Amino acid sequence: DKQRNVAVLPGDGIGPEITEEGVKVMKQTGEQFGYRFHLDFGLVGGSAVDRLKTPLPEETLRICREADAILLGAVGGPAWDRNPPPLRPEKALLGLRKELGLYANLRPAKLFPGLAQSSTLKEEVLKGVDLLVVRELTGGIYFGEKHTEETKAGAKATDTLVYHEHEIERIVRRAFEWARERGKKVTSVDKANILESSRLWRKVAGRVAGDYPDVKLEHMLVDNCAMQIIRRPAEFDVIVTENMFGDILSDEAAILTGSIGMLPSASIGEGNRGLYEPVHGSAPDIAGQGVANPVATILSVAMMFRHSFQDDEAARAIEEAVTRVLDRGARTMDVAAPGHLALSTEEFGDRVVEEL
Amino acid sequence: DKQRNVAVLPGDGIGPEITEEGVKVMKQTGEQFGYRFHLDFGLVGGSAVDRLKTPLPEETLRICREADAILLGAVGGPAWDRNPPPLRPEKALLGLRKELGLYANLRPAKLFPGLAQSSTLKEEVLKGVDLLVVRELTGGIYFGEKHTEETKAGAKATDTLVYHEHEIERIVRRAFEWARERGKKVTSVDKANILESSRLWRKVAGRVAGDYPDVKLEHMLVDNCAMQIIRRPAEFDVIVTENMFGDILSDEAAILTGSIGMLPSASIGEGNRGLYEPVHGSAPDIAGQGVANPVATILSVAMMFRHSFQDDEAARAIEEAVTRVLDRGARTMDVAAPGHLALSTEEFGDRVVEEL
Ligand SMILES: CC(C)[C@H](C(=O)O)[C@@H](O)C(=O)O
Ligand SMILES: CC(C)[C@H](C(=O)O)[C@@H](O)C(=O)O
Numbered sequence: 238d239k240q241r242n243v244a245v246l247p248g249d250g251i252g253p254e255i256t257e258e259g260v261k262v263m264k265q266t267g268e269q270f271g272y273r274f275h276l277d278f279g280l281v282g283g284s285a286v287d288r289l290k291t292p293l294p295e296e297t298l299r300i301c302r303e304a305d306a307i308l309l310g311a312v313g314g315p316a317w318d319r320n321p322p323p324l325r326p327e328k329a330l331l332g333l334r335k336e337l338g339l340y341a342n343l344r345p346a347k348l349f350p351g352l353a354q355s356s357t358l359k360e361e362v363l364k365g366v367d368l369l370v371v372r373e374l375t376g377g378i379y380f381g382e383k384h385t386e387e388t389k390a391g392a393k394a395t396d397t398l399v400y401h402e403h404e405i406e407r408i409v410r411r412a413f414e415w416a417r418e419r420g421k422k423v424t425s426v427d428k429a430n431i432l433e434s435s436r437l438w439r440k441v442a443g444r445v446a447g448d449y450p451d452v453k454l455e456h457m458l459v460d461n462c463a464m465q466i467i468r469r470p471a472e473f474d475v476i477v478t479e480n481m482f483g484d485i486l487s488d489e490a491a492i493l494t495g496s497i498g499m500l501p502s503a504s505i506g507e508g509n510r511g512l513y514e515p516v517h518g519s520a521p522d523i524a525g526q527g528v529a530n531p532v533a534t535i536l537s538v539a540m541m542f543r544h545s546f547q548d549d550e551a552a553r554a555i556e557e558a559v560t561r562v563l564d565r566g567a568r569t570m571d572v573a574a575p576g577h578l579a580l581s582t583e584e585f586g587d588r589v590v591e592e593l
Numbered sequence: 594d595k596q597r598n599v600a601v602l603p604g605d606g607i608g609p610e611i612t613e614e615g616v617k618v619m620k621q622t623g624e625q626f627g628y629r630f631h632l633d634f635g636l637v638g639g640s641a642v643d644r645l646k647t648p649l650p651e652e653t654l655r656i657c658r659e660a661d662a663i664l665l666g667a668v669g670g671p672a673w674d675r676n677p678p679p680l681r682p683e684k685a686l687l688g689l690r691k692e693l694g695l696y697a698n699l700r701p702a703k704l705f706p707g708l709a710q711s712s713t714l715k716e717e718v719l720k721g722v723d724l725l726v727v728r729e730l731t732g733g734i735y736f737g738e739k740h741t742e743e744t745k746a747g748a749k750a751t752d753t754l755v756y757h758e759h760e761i762e763r764i765v766r767r768a769f770e771w772a773r774e775r776g777k778k779v780t781s782v783d784k785a786n787i788l789e790s791s792r793l794w795r796k797v798a799g800r801v802a803g804d805y806p807d808v809k810l811e812h813m814l815v816d817n818c819a820m821q822i823i824r825r826p827a828e829f830d831v832i833v834t835e836n837m838f839g840d841i842l843s844d845e846a847a848i849l850t851g852s853i854g855m856l857p858s859a860s861i862g863e864g865n866r867g868l869y870e871p872v873h874g875s876a877p878d879i880a881g882q883g884v885a886n887p888v889a890t891i892l893s894v895a896m897m898f899r900h901s902f903q904d905d906e907a908a909r910a911i912e913e914a915v916t917r918v919l920d921r922g923a924r925t926m927d928v929a930a931p932g933h934l935a936l937s938t939e940e941f942g943d944r945v946v947e948e949l
Contacts, residue, residue: 327786359713383788397751397754432734434750460841460844461844463841463842464845467823481784488820489819
């Protein structure tokens with residue numbers, strides 16, 4: 238029986254608008270592939286702070302724990318930028334990742350046909366780009382001890398980057414598993430000429446590689462990678478890296494898809510449960526106007542079918558529907574050619590549903 | 594009297610080849626502008642490890658302390674990649690930066706006429722690009738306490754990112770000073786939604802901005818900046834950021850110049866003494882072939898005249914000579930159009946000398 242519980246957390250800014258399109262596509266796909274969905278809606282981020290004085294209410298965490306998958310819109314915005322750390326919207330993301338043990342963040346970047354003109358990179362450079370950034374999500378400097386103290390010479394702020402061998406091992410192993418299904422190449426990114434944690438990372442990656450003789454491993458320094466990702470992007474297959482480097486490199490890789498509005502993500506742990514969200518933020522400047530690009534969210538729903546429901550066929554159905562809609566020239570504002578009519582968020586979602 | 598002591602540290606890989614061209618241009622410029630140079634050559638990096646079992650010999654440090662300026666080629670290479678940390682070539686860079694108090698690293702990126710075709714970015718995106726990355730160079734995670742320990746659950750590696758208020762203040766202040774002479778805009782890059790050190794950074798930057806009402810300050814998160822630098826590069830003027838973020842973003846910005854072979858850098862402290870080196874590395878794959886691009890080194894010499902000798906006229910003479918050589922179509926291998934003859938390192942250096 239294909240009964241699934243899905244927690245839906247629309248969040249802030251454009252979050253509600255794009256989530257609505259994601260849910261629409263999820264329901265339609267579910268109908269075609271015989272799923273029965275039970276949806277639980279929860280507050281998260283700034284809107285949760287406003288109503289319940291916390292970015293991640295207990296009730297939200299509860300429905301997420303009971304869910305097979307979580308669809309999240311976006312959190313944050315200038316309204317909460319001056320909040321003290323515990324009341325900051327993005328605390329909700331960190332809390333969900335940590336509480337649910339979602340240590341593997343997947344950010345695939347590939348160019349959809351017809352979108353090269355929206356990228357700032359030359360079309361010939363984008364040819365053949367199909368990369369997957371695998372970012373460690375529950376360790377590193379995001380979660381290490383941090384504090385600020387007053388000294389006689391003024392304030393002193395400290396952050397700590399910690400990695401345990403087993404944290405590196407499990408994420409690198411998954412990167413190799415995925416590479417096996419793809420281009421059979423893993424680029425492990427670190428700063429081993431400076432950081433102790435990177436030297437451990439490199440050592441563990443080398444050891445794990447021994448179990449995957451069919452997959453090629455290369456090590457790359459993060460500064461060089463930031464350059465190579467836009468210099469010869471088609472040469473990458475799977476990039477695996479620690480939390481902060483992954484944050485930076487995956488945003489950079491958004492350029493390869495024409496718009497950050499195209500980039501989906503999945504955050505998963507040991508079981509099948511996962512959290513699916515667009516890579517882009519809450520875009521407060523365009524919130525409420527119905528012009529946001531829902532593609533990243535819709536593709537995140539595809540990743541939900543693939544990773545949480547183990548249903549590659551349904552995932553591909555969604556991805557192909559998006560491709561066909563784009564092929565017909567439909568575009569939201571962010572990727573529309575100058576002088577061309579842009580569709581609204583809702584219209585674009587409807588087109589995808591029709592194509593399904 | 595224009596008597597100057599310059600320490601020359603060729604280093605490893607292509608280091609000696611490109612340094613030779615830098616020295617040639619320095620001497621010629623010195624002759625024209627009435628300088629008398631005393632040059633001291635020193636061992637550094639892997640070649641110092643091989644001969645003296647340390648990447649930064651006492652004697653090298655001594656000539657650097659006595660110098661008005663230091664010209665460095667590049668350090669590192671696969672021969673020393675497996676060395677333990679104290680015997681790693683890049684330790685020399687860290688040692689020089691710290692010992693000489695060179696806390697401000699300047700990496701200007703602009704496109705030379707005719708080089709747009711060598712960039713992977715579209716020509717119209719590169720129009721008007723002229724940015725300066727100001728990287729903090731003696732603090733942050735590069736110099737914080739670091740160690741690896743064995744635990745029952747396996748190894749655990751720790752790095753520490755520390756910033757003192759005064760370290761942030763002095764670098765941000767210099768960024769504002771430079772912005773005043775340029776486009777009057779400072780983008781301060783941090784990860785203030787996660788890091789304590791970034792929250793302090795943002796606070797101090799905001800306070801310093803108060804002393805520069807004629808310069809605009811914007812704050813940007815590092816992940817977003819990694820995207821914006823290639824999405825709308827012409828909108829940046831001065832980017833100021835901490836050590837590790839600056840390392841990543843300035844390598845990325847190399848794409849804007851067509852080749853990392855074009856990017857010079859200056860590292861300076863409180864006085865006029867500075868260290869000048871290309872941003873690129875030692876490129877062991879092409880070392881000894883005489884095909885490396887000497888432009889980054891030659892432009893680093895221009896920065897030496899500007900920052901250490903306070904001689905903007907001589908600096909501009911070098912920059913204009915390089916522009917004219919490029920204008921005439923002369924190219925080294927890395928930026929030559931397919932099918933066009935590439936000049937050797939030495940030939941290119943000679944052309945610049947002729948143009949001076
Ligand atoms: C909002 C922020 C905390 C978050 C992160 O840095 O992880 C975001 O940039 C992301 O990439 O999901
Ligand atoms: C070689 C390395 C230690 C160095 C750094 O990270 O600072 C280099 O990448 C640079 O940017 O000068």
